Amino acid sequence: MTGKLIVMEGGEGGGKTTQLHYLHRWLCQLPAVQSLQAEGQITDIVVTREPGGTLTGQRIRQLLLDTSPEEPLSDRSELLLYAADRAQHVDHWLKPRLAAGAWILCDRYSASTVAYQGYGRELDLALIDQLNQIATGGLVSDLTLWLDVPVEVGLGRAQARGESDRMEQASLAFHHRVRQGFSQVFAQATYPVEQIDAMSDEMTVAQHIQAAMLRWLSQWYPTHFSS
Numbered sequence: 001m002t003g004k005l006i007v008m009e010g011g012e013g014g015g016k017t018t019q020l021h022y023l024h025r026w027l028c029q030l031p032a033v034q035s036l037q038a039e040g041q042i043t044d045i046v047v048t049r050e051p052g053g054t055l056t057g058q059r060i061r062q063l064l065l066d067t068s069p070e071e072p073l074s075d076r077s078e079l080l081l082y083a084a085d086r087a088q089h090v091d092h093w094l095k096p097r098l099a100a101g102a103w104i105l106c107d108r109y110s111a112s113t114v115a116y117q118g119y120g121r122e123l124d125l126a127l128i129d130q131l132n133q134i135a136t137g138g139l140v141s142d143l144t145l146w147l148d149v150p151v152e153v154g155l156g157r158a159q160a161r162g163e164s165d166r167m168e169q170a171s172l173a174f175h176h177r178v179r180q181g182f183s184q185v186f187a188q189a190t191y192p193v194e195q196i197d198a199m200s201d202e203m204t205v206a207q208h209i210q211a212a213m214l215r216w217l218s219q220w221y222p223t224h225f226s227s
């Protein structure tokens, strides 16, 4: 793989989607990034998400987030649908672009399944680990940015937007377990993780993310980014 997979993770309303778009705009405007593009070291900088990064994934996303399904989704069905979405995304979207040299900014990845289905739904963590292995085909992120915010604050932001989806409607206890799950997963992660305090206003959070990115960019591309 010659590109970079940069993942944004966290609970509801942490501001991942907002920050992914700020990050995308900021990266595209950096002179050092433009040089890397001119030299052909980066082909493209693109944004995607899970669930729903592919056409098949968009259909799976509808099944997962529908608030009034014809029949309730069981927890195991939910787990398998997230895994199917990821397998499709990895094979048909992420791997080909990474192989071509793209930087991919991805809204959620495998840690979400451990946090939500493992800790939130309390499904077997070893089974989830195996499923993640199958779904990712071993593809891990080059950098994960964990936007951490207290559960009540994040849910409050998500609910202030209006309608909530099926996952947002889960109990407060569920979302507390999810936050605990992220903290456990990232404490044991074998890939780089930067914890970002997402309590501040959007611009301050964006600055924290940019500072974290610059630390990694100067490791990855020392000739283009001075540390």
Ligand code: T5A
Pocket: 011, 012, 013, 014, 015, 016, 017, 018, 019, 049, 050, 051, 065, 082, 107, 108, 109, 110, 112, 113, 114, 116, 117, 157, 158, 161, 165, 167, 168, 198, 199, 200, 201, 202, 203, 205
């Ligand atoms: N899921 C996903 C699993 O259960 N297992 C899995 O394996 C995977 C991959 C996805 C759902 O699926 C679950 C997790 C999710 O429940 P989604 O719609 O993609 O559904 O949900 P989220 O990823 O949670 O997206 P949200 O849009 O709800 O949250 P974001 O992206 O963290 O937050 P964002 O940027 O949309 O902001 C939310 C609101 O807060 C405001 C924004 O303007 C917006 O109104 N905001 C701020 N307000 C104050 N201060 C800040 N710093 C703010 N930043 C944003």
